[in-house]
Amino acid sequence: MTSAPLGSSVPGARPRIGVLAVQGDVREHRAALESSGATATPVRRPEELAEVDALVIPGGESTTIDKLTRTFGLRDPLRSRIADGMPVYGSCAGMILLADRILDGHRDQQTLGGLDITVRRNAFGRQVDSHECDLEVRGVEGGPVRAVFIRAPWVEEWGDGVEVLAAVGAKGETRPVVVRQGPLLATSFHPEVTGDHRVHRLFVAMAGPA
Numbered sequence: 001m002t003s004a005p006l007g008s009s010v011p012g013a014r015p016r017i018g019v020l021a022v023q024g025d026v027r028e029h030r031a032a033l034e035s036s037g038a039t040a041t042p043v044r045r046p047e048e049l050a051e052v053d054a055l056v057i058p059g060g061e062s063t064t065i066d067k068l069t070r071t072f073g074l075r076d077p078l079r080s081r082i083a084d085g086m087p088v089y090g091s092c093a094g095m096i097l098l099a100d101r102i103l104d105g106h107r108d109q110q111t112l113g114g115l116d117i118t119v120r121r122n123a124f125g126r127q128v129d130s131h132e133c134d135l136e137v138r139g140v141e142g143g144p145v146r147a148v149f150i151r152a153p154w155v156e157e158w159g160d161g162v163e164v165l166a167a168v169g170a171k172g173e174t175r176p177v178v179v180r181q182g183p184l185l186a187t188s189f190h191p192e193v194t195g196d197h198r199v200h201r202l203f204v205a206m207a208g209p210a
């Protein structure tokens with residue numbers, strides 16, 4: 001008997017989803033993905049990226065993740081997979097990495113890009129280290145999601161192709177905190193820390209067999 005090929009072309013196969021494993025809640029994202037119907041593997045090397053159908057970029061520090069992905073030779077492979085339409089979910093710093101434009105970035109900070117959004121880093125104010133709220137997210141059934149924000153960004157501008165799935169009121173404005181553009185999904189908050197895996201299930205459905 002031959003072994004089944006990897007990937008979502010196999011009917012009923014679990015999508016193979018990588019978690020960028022240079023910094024952040026890698027273990028928690030892998031557990032949330034596994035319990036949402038995916039096979040989750042860490043990605044630190046270009047060869048590991050080549051084996052996955054989709055990718056999660058965890059939160060952490062976007063400047064550090066930017067530097068480490070360049071050090072590990074992952075930046076160009078990541079950019080080309082994103083350009084080829086690989087589904088990617090970015091949480092917090094991961095949202096920043098997916099954004100085409102950053103406000104309040106470090107000098108020399110680069111993103112991978114792909115999402116037609118402008119994000120503001122540490123947007124809720126440096127004095128507000130973290131906060132939580134209940135948030136209705138379009139596409140997530142079963143009531144509000146507990147959203148845990150940790151030095152989080154928000155979306156300040158977005159293009160016509162970007163769907164806003166959730167927003168919060170801040171400083172008199174409505175600021176998107178969950179956005180989707182085709183195969184790319186981003187949240188300002190950290191769903192991996194709450195034990196509620198519905199955001200991961202939404203992403204697994206985006207990554208899985210049609």
Ligand SMILES: NC(=O)CC[C@H](N)C(=O)O
Nearest residue numbers: 059060061062092093151
């Ligand atoms: N929890 C997080 O991912 C924080 C993001 C961080 N403030 C940054 O700019 O990268």
